Amino acid sequence: MDVHDHPTTAERDPGAALFVRGLVKTFGSFTAVAGIDVDVPRGQVFGFLGPNGSGKTTTIRMLTGSIAPTAGEAFVLGEDVIRHPERVRARIGYMSQKFSLFEDLTVAENLRFYAQIHGLGRDEFAERRAWILHMAGLQGREDELARNLSVGWRQRLSLGTATIHSPELIFLDEPTSGVDPVARRQFWELLYELAEQGITLFVTTHYMDEATHCNRLAFVYGGKLIAQGTPTELRDSFGPGATLEDVFVGLEEQSRLRGDDR
Amino acid sequence: MTDDPGLAIRGLTKSFGEIEAVAGVELDVPRGAVFGLLGPDGAGKSTLIRMLATVLVPDAGDAEIFGLSAAHSPDRLTPRIGYMSQRFSMYPDLSVAENLEFFARIRGVPKPRRRERAPELLESMGMAPFAKRQARLLSGGMKQKLMLASTLMHDPDLLLLDEPTTGVDPVSRREFWRILADIHAEGRTVLVATPYMDEAERCTHVGFMDAGRITHSGTPQELKDAIPGTLLEVIAPDPRAVLAALRDQPGISGAHLLGNTVRVLVARRLADEAPPPGSAVIPDTVRDLLPANAEIRPVEMDMESVFSHLAEEAAA
Ligand SMILES: Nc1ncnc2c1ncn2[C@@H]1O[C@H](COP(=O)(O)OP(=O)(O)OP(=O)(O)O)[C@@H](O)[C@H]1O
Ligand SMILES: [Mg+2]
Numbered sequence: 417m418d419v420h421d422h423p424t425t426a427e428r429d430p431g432a433a434l435f436v437r438g439l440v441k442t443f444g445s446f447t448a449v450a451g452i453d454v455d456v457p458r459g460q461v462f463g464f465l466g467p468n469g470s471g472k473t474t475t476i477r478m479l480t481g482s483i484a485p486t487a488g489e490a491f492v493l494g495e496d497v498i499r500h501p502e503r504v505r506a507r508i509g510y511m512s513q514k515f516s517l518f519e520d521l522t523v524a525e526n527l528r529f530y531a532q533i534h535g536l537g538r539d540e541f542a543e544r545r546a547w548i549l550h551m552a553g554l555q556g557r558e559d560e561l562a563r564n565l566s567v568g569w570r571q572r573l574s575l576g577t578a579t580i581h582s583p584e585l586i587f588l589d590e591p592t593s594g595v596d597p598v599a600r601r602q603f604w605e606l607l608y609e610l611a612e613q614g615i616t617l618f619v620t621t622h623y624m625d626e627a628t629h630c631n632r633l634a635f636v637y638g639g640k641l642i643a644q645g646t647p648t649e650l651r652d653s654f655g656p657g658a659t660l661e662d663v664f665v666g667l668e669e670q671s672r673l674r675g676d677d678r
Numbered sequence: 679m680t681d682d683p684g685l686a687i688r689g690l691t692k693s694f695g696e697i698e699a700v701a702g703v704e705l706d707v708p709r710g711a712v713f714g715l716l717g718p719d720g721a722g723k724s725t726l727i728r729m730l731a732t733v734l735v736p737d738a739g740d741a742e743i744f745g746l747s748a749a750h751s752p753d754r755l756t757p758r759i760g761y762m763s764q765r766f767s768m769y770p771d772l773s774v775a776e777n778l779e780f781f782a783r784i785r786g787v788p789k790p791r792r793r794e795r796a797p798e799l800l801e802s803m804g805m806a807p808f809a810k811r812q813a814r815l816l817s818g819g820m821k822q823k824l825m826l827a828s829t830l831m832h833d834p835d836l837l838l839l840d841e842p843t844t845g846v847d848p849v850s851r852r853e854f855w856r857i858l859a860d861i862h863a864e865g866r867t868v869l870v871a872t873p874y875m876d877e878a879e880r881c882t883h884v885g886f887m888d889a890g891r892i893t894h895s896g897t898p899q900e901l902k903d904a905i906p907g908t909l910l911e912v913i914a915p916d917p918r919a920v921l922a923a924l925r926d927q928p929g930i931s932g933a934h935l936l937g938n939t940v941r942v943l944v945a946r947r948l949a950d951e952a953p954p955p956g957s958a959v960i961p962d963t964v965r966d967l968l969p970a971n972a973e974i975r976p977v978e979m980d981m982e983s984v985f986s987h988l989a990e991e992a993a994a
Pocket of ligand 2: 472473474513589817818819
């Protein structure tokens with residue numbers, strides 16, 4: 417791992433959704449995340465891209481306070497997630513790579529479970545529940561078992577459970593993997609609705625047409641952040657007519673040839 | 679493509695309790711095809727594939743595969759079929775290499791072939807550095823790639839792949855399709871369910887499944903040709919606003935974003951009309967909904983639009 421001079425917390429914008437410096441995670445002798453710096457202003461739809469195994473999920477698990485970093489610092493919504501993971505958890509939502517639903521609970525029961533975890537009051541729960549059922553188009557299906565829902569519905573319910581406590585920032589780890597094209601588009605419309613309410617979204621995806629719709633993109637390879645910019649900036653840096661797919665393939669190849677693997 | 683029998687599926691049916699997951703599927707897949715199975719979530723694709731893989735016994739109907747009945751001769755068929763399910767089905771505490779070795783051995787792949795094929799597949803999928811890692815410690819996409827590699831270790835006459843590239847990154851996805859092209863060139867038959875429409879474009883044949891039935895099948899071009907209407911591409915500063923303006927308007931049967939552009943399916947088939955001299959062939963009904971500075975041009979039909987159209991038709 418190369419050693420950078422990381423900017424210190426002194427220049428940290430306390431209003432930022434994410435301020436991350438030199439984030440590292442090792443598992444035994446293997447370095448999964450090798451010193452990542454990220455800044456995400458509030459209200460952005462931020463796309464976190466990279467090949468399989470490049471460290472995206474591991475980074476998210478550190479930023480959501482699920483695992484402790486080996487080194488580095490990370491401020492989430494102005495809170496130090498390493499020292500105060502519980503303060504951060506109350507204010508963020510997390511939709512993991514596998515939908516975290518209770519298969520043998522109903523739609524309503526799944527929502528109630530997550531509401532209880534977050535200690536929502538009765539009125540607040542009633543209000544959030546109504547909003548989520550509406551948003552996800554799940555009205556009238558409150559009593560269906562989660563396991564009987566098709567993928568698109570499960571995915572929207574999963575987003576609902578992740579947003580039950582009105583988080584200011586939501587981490588979405590491949591939220592649309594394995595979802596059909598029409599359901600996928602509907603899901604992105606939901607994401608835009610959330611973004612329009614000022615909620616910050618941190619999204620991973622392997623679909624480059626989805627990446628196009630992010631405000632800003634970061635590309636990781638071998639646990640390092642190797643490129644960043646708006647979709648247009650990244651495309652332009654690869655020459656006229658380049659698609660984001662070309663950018664992804666190009667960055668991957670450059671990094672591999674340069675030997676950026678761990 | 680030869681006249682050899684590939685798959686002839688007749689009246690194939692399977693219910694789970696009240697739900698008829700596969701409801702009398704009729705389908706022919708030519709031998710040597712790369713057949714893409716498309717359809718909305720919950721259409722019954724996985725259940726259909728499981729019956730073809732002979733792991734699930736149909737309630738009614740049958741599938742003849744290379745002249746053998748899936749219902750009556752599963753034992754003779756199974757060795758000729760490679761099946762990759764949607765669920766992770768490797769041993770979590772074996773390493774990547776050990777899993778490949780184990781499954782290839784029980785499938786009867788000879789040792790020299792195993793020794794040659796495993797490193798080759800791992801290399802092409804960018805998994806070579808992780809050969810010794812326990813499967814449970816792999817990332818989501820790496821697990822998927824391990825399953826793919828394991829399925830490709832042997833050389834079955836028919837490969838059944840249930841959404842094999844879910845969670846797989848774009849580079850590995852290209853590599854995987856390069857491998858499928860080799861398999862196709864060897865004359866073997868592939869049936870692959872996929873939610874990726876760029877993958878559907880690469881298939882020799884596709885079928886659209888909805889509510890347990892195959893409602894349309896043919897080459898990708900045939901399905902495109904059957905869509906009534908013309909696809910237009912709109913380039914404008916705010917594509918999402920354009921999309922919102924076009925939604926549910928009369929004469930417009932669909933609109934979606936593709937990269938920075940909006941693709942609009944207009945109901946009229948413009949190509950059949952002589953374009954009025956000097957003016958674009960864009961109907962005023964569309965033009966009026968768009969900002970003045972929008973660029974509009976007809977483009978070739980894409981599978982994304984085909985999918986939306988067929989899904990909407992099925993829902994109606
Ligand atoms: N507990 C662990 N022990 C050892 N290695 C691990 C562990 N967890 C993750 N890894 C490794 O860390 C690397 C990064 O994994 P991660 O899940 O973060 O990748 P990812 O970028 O999310 O990939 P994908 O696109 O496939 O989801 C991988 O090589 C993975 O095998
Ligand atoms: Mg991941």
